[in-house]
Amino acid sequence: MNFDIAPTSPIPIYRQIVEQVRRLAASGQLMPGDELPSVRAVAQHHAINPMTVSKAYSLLEAEGLLARRRGLGMVIADAQPASTxxxxxxxxxxxxxxxxxxxxxxxxxxxxxxxxxxxxxxxxxxxxxxx
Structure with missing residues (x-):
């Protein structure tokens, strides 16, 4: 899984990541238990600061969309309300x-x-x- 990051967009990069994960989860393209790429992998692939990716993942974890699993990194949380x-x-x-x-x-x-x-x-x- 790769994110579509537009460095020249007026939307901050962390917000681009957050919105993409929300949309992919809402559409069913990301299912509970699906693993997200590591902070390091995303940062290296897009040549961005790892703290940017970490901020996005932390926000998604705080809202309950992501869960941290020991040894696996971040995954889509199990209890996801169905998107209408x-x-x-x-x-x-x-x-x-x-x-x-x-x-x-x-x-x-x-x-x-x-x-x-x-x-x-x-x-x-x-x-x-x-x-």
Missing amino acids: PQDKAAMLQPALQAAAQMARQLGIAPADALKLFEQCINTSSAKEHHD
């Missing part, structure tokens, strides 16, 4: 609101923006099947 479609939509909504604002500012028609969004989804899905 409304929960998932709530996770997506801030990004869509930002994209909608950007489309309005650029003068892109709603139909064209929706078409572009659909292309992005399809491109992303095709890329994931090849990885």
Whole structure:
């Protein structure tokens, strides 16, 4: 498992990690007991400070999404409430609101923006099947 880290994003790197783990757990792509990569492995892979990764994991542990297992590192906690479609939509909504604002500012028609969004989804899905 690798995280998508965008170093130039205005979103802090630890927050990018937290949000990705939340989304992957909510979608069922990470299941209870699944192991996350070690702090050191993530830090080395992305050339980031290990304390950044540790902060993200600690926040997720504090909210109960991750559990620390001796000898295994961090794993998805056993007791996860099922994510409803409304929960998932709530996770997506801030990004869509930002994209909608950007489309309005650029003068892109709603139909064209929706078409572009659909292309992005399809491109992303095709890329994931090849990885």
